[in-house]
Structures are given as structure tokens and as C-alpha cells.
Amino acid sequence: MQHVFTGVGPVVLAHRGGAAEVAENTTAAAAHAAALGVVMETDVRLTADGEVVLFHDADLGRTTGADGAVEELTWEQISGLEVDGGGSPARLVDVLASHSHLRLNVDAKTDEVVEPLIGVLSDSGASARVCVASFSGDRLARVREALPVATSLSPSEIGRLRLASAVPGPLRRSLAAKVPGPDDGAVAVQIPELYRGLPILTPRVLAVAHDRGLQVHAWTINETEDMERLLDLGVDGIVTDRPTALIEVLAARGPWH
Numbered sequence: 001m002q003h004v005f006t007g008v009g010p011v012v013l014a015h016r017g018g019a020a021e022v023a024e025n026t027t028a029a030a031a032h033a034a035a036l037g038v039v040m041e042t043d044v045r046l047t048a049d050g051e052v053v054l055f056h057d058a059d060l061g062r063t064t065g066a067d068g069a070v071e072e073l074t075w076e077q078i079s080g081l082e083v084d085g086g087g088s089p090a091r092l093v094d095v096l097a098s099h100s101h102l103r104l105n106v107d108a109k110t111d112e113v114v115e116p117l118i119g120v121l122s123d124s125g126a127s128a129r130v131c132v133a134s135f136s137g138d139r140l141a142r143v144r145e146a147l148p149v150a151t152s153l154s155p156s157e158i159g160r161l162r163l164a165s166a167v168p169g170p171l172r173r174s175l176a177a178k179v180p181g182p183d184d185g186a187v188a189v190q191i192p193e194l195y196r197g198l199p200i201l202t203p204r205v206l207a208v209a210h211d212r213g214l215q216v217h218a219w220t221i222n223e224t225e226d227m228e229r230l231l232d233l234g235v236d237g238i239v240t241d242r243p244t245a246l247i248e249v250l251a252a253r254g255p256w257h
Helices: 028-036 074-077 092-098 113-125 137-146 155-165 169-176 203-211 223-234 243-253
Strands: 011-015 039-046 052-054 104-108 130-132 148-150 184-189 214-220 237-240
Touching: 011 028, 011 214, 011 243, 028 039, 028 092, 028 243, 052 092, 052 113, 092 113, 104 113, 104 137, 104 214, 113 130, 113 137, 113 155, 130 137, 130 184, 130 237, 137 148, 137 155, 155 169, 155 184, 169 203, 184 203, 203 214, 223 243, 237 243
Parallel strands: 011 039, 011 237, 039 104, 104 130, 130 148, 148 184, 184 214, 214 237
Antiparallel strands: 039 052
């Protein structure tokens, strides 16, 4: 399956467009990721009038200082706001149209945004350069059923993968076979190093994921020594607020594409 992460790695995923380098999830963030030639990791929510916008929080306050929730305001109201650090909110359809080569990793934050997201991807013809992520297995199932688009694993699917990594031999292969792979639309496992203090990004998890044909992306990694260590471990991509720093790390290790 050819997909957004196909090609020479490791993959640089600019978290919210590179939140330490530019105002997150804005038109400026999309332009920043496009200029660097990296994947823009972003989030989508639905406005009151049905527009798919790049926004992480349910509430507008942290990034714009405005009162209210994204779902309570129209796109016209939201588009007039300024995001802290400079830049304006962005619609997914505009980002896809403005940056024809930009690849995106899009986290569907709510149930309500799924169908409009599917519509934007279908109408734009941009599915081949997008990976859809979510903390909801139901949302990912709806996306996989509707579109030939890459997705990451859901939390429950990651749990199955971790379980498979913890058992030996034939049982491992049997359990791993129940984890969605590229033939099912799943192409990546996107996980932190630790969850509630316990390591979940381990050599065994990496091995099982790779055997299943899945890439492993670590998030959210901002220190260069951690980037180096995870690349040495064998991860296929890193989600970072500092994409420029990660590019420098990769370039120092050899040719980076």
C-alpha cells in the first residue's frame, strides 16, 4: 500500500505544525511544515456551521484568548481570531488547496468531525497524502470504511500489539495477525515512550509492529538526545514541536530526504 509515509525515512512529523517554532495549527504552521518538507501533525474539529478546522483544544481560550468552544462558533467568527504567537486559524480544505505537496497526519478529535473530514478528503482528492489518527476506534473504523486512506492504530489496537509483543512464538504471531495492517488501511503505530510511567515503546513492540508492516512513530519528542536515542532504537518517525532540530539531527546522521 502506497501511503503518506511511503519512501525514505525516518519521518519528521511537525507537532501541530511545529509548535515550538510557529503558532500551532495555523496557516503559518501549515506553511512552515510545507517549507521544511515534513509531515504536519495536526488536529481537526468542527465549527458550528460545519467547517473542518485545525484546532487541538475544545476551548478557544488557551491559544486565542477568546471565550467559547470551537463547536459553538462559526468559521467566520473563528477565522477573525489571532492565535497566540501570530497567525490565524485554518480550515483543512484551505490548507490542502494551498499546499499541494504537504503531507498531513490528522487527529479527528470528535465524533462529529468524522463525516465532514471524510467529505473534505474525498472532495479534495488528497487522501494519498493524509494519515488519519484518533483516540477513538469507532472514528477510525468509520474512516477506514469510507475511504482508501492511511490511518494509525487506535488505543485498543495498540493494546493488542503490546499484548502480542509480550508473548512468545506462535501465540505472538496469532495475536499480531489480529492487529490491523496496511491491507486494512492501518500503516502506523503512534505512541509515547511511556504511558503512566510504564515503557510502551520497546524493542519487542517495534519488532512486532515491523513484522506487521507498520511504522512506529514516537511522540512528542523535543530533546535532541531523546531523538538520537529513539532513532538508534529503530523508530520510523518522530513527532516533535521542533522539526527543524530533528532535521538537523537526521542530517548529521546521513542524507535526509
